[in-house]
Ligand SMILES: NC(=O)c1ccc[n+]([C@@H]2O[C@H](COP(=O)([O-])OP(=O)(O)OC[C@H]3O[C@@H](n4cnc5c(N)ncnc54)[C@H](O)[C@@H]3O)[C@@H](O)[C@H]2O)c1
């Protein structure tokens with residue numbers, strides 16, 4: 240069975256391609272390499288023993304998307320990762336984000352609407368909940384006004400899919416709301432490769448640990464949490480990748496209860512920034528150089544998932560601990576810097 244993975248050379252996409260190939264799916268990747276390198280294909284091939292088909296296409300070019308689907312009429316499912324994801328940049332360049340994250344989604348759905356049946360998985364984010372009123376966050380928590388154009392593209396994206404599914408009987412979709420993905424494949428063949436200075440906590444920690452950055456700034460220790468630093472739900476990227484496979488299988492097997500569904504993908508456990516640092520120090524055996532600085536504008540205090548619905552409906556549960564995920568991130572960082 241042939242599955243299209245857009246953004247399949249990226250961080251989460253590449254790990255998902257591995258899990259799909261391990262399950263026997265035939266994978267076609269589309270990526271424009273705007274935030275990834277073609278060498279990722281070698282990593283995927285080394286792990287799975289199979290090189291996925293790769294087409295370098297910019298999904299903003301609608302005619303190329305149309306032409307792609309004409310050539311690959313046997314595609315039965317699409318996992319749509321391709322998007323721009325830097326929150327700060329989205330504030331500076333909103334139209335770039337609306338074009339790349341919304342425009343490409345619309346083109347994709349237009350093509351899938353032409354088919355008799357299609358399954359579609361969308362990369363959403365817990366950012367849609369903003370600072371939720373209660374923890375853990377269930378899928379029924381209200382969607383709060385977005386803090387950034389990036390966050391808004393995830394909210395609008397979900398609405399576009401929901402509205403399209405309502406009038407397109409052959410289209411079945413699932414939006415997965417990721418909490419905080421981290422880590423690398425246990426083989427260290429693929430992992431997270433941020434361009435420039437990492438904006439996210441875990442790659443900043445591992446780059447500091449390996450000596451690439453001098454010091455980690457911890458953004459605020461005066462939040463109302465156990466140690467004053469913010470709480471997040473860090474989900475191992477391989478667990479997250481597996482959630483995509485089971486979500487896809489749910490749609491392909493006709494087991495979905497509605498033709499548009501939403502699931503939280505997290506561990507259900509919140510960790511503070513200082514706990515994440517402790518985990519790094521434990522698995523690496525190194526002291527991390529960090530200092531407490533002012534809060535980062537836009538940060539919420541706490542976000543962790545209620546995963547009851549995903550556990551029950553998808554038959555999926557995160558398996559890896561923070562320490563295991565951190566160890567994989569550290570192994571990967573050391574490998575790429577050696
Ligand atoms: N990493 C996170 O913390 C996180 C959290 C929640 C949601 N998400 C979402 O998950 C998805 C994947 O995230 P990621 O962390 O793997 O990001 P990533 O940047 O590593 O992967 C995205 C991939 O899409 C490609 N791409 C971007 N625009 C494209 C276009 N126009 N045409 C073709 N390819 C294009 C990039 O080259 C890249 O390889 C994104 O939609 C992101 O918004 C990520």
Ligand SMILES: O=c1ccn([C@@H]2O[C@H](COP(=O)(O)OP(=O)(O)O[C@H]3O[C@H](CO)[C@@H](O)[C@H](O)[C@H]3O)[C@@H](O)[C@H]2O)c(=O)[nH]1
Nearest residue numbers: 364365366417418419438439440443456457458469512538
């Ligand atoms: O150098 C750093 C970087 C981060 N943090 C803190 O670490 C926590 C996690 O930050 P980060 O890794 O940037 O994740 P989030 O701010 O939670 O946002 C990520 O996770 C969201 C939910 O998946 C996505 O929507 C966003 O795109 C993605 O950047 C926060 O408390 C930050 O203040 C620091 O203290 N120092």
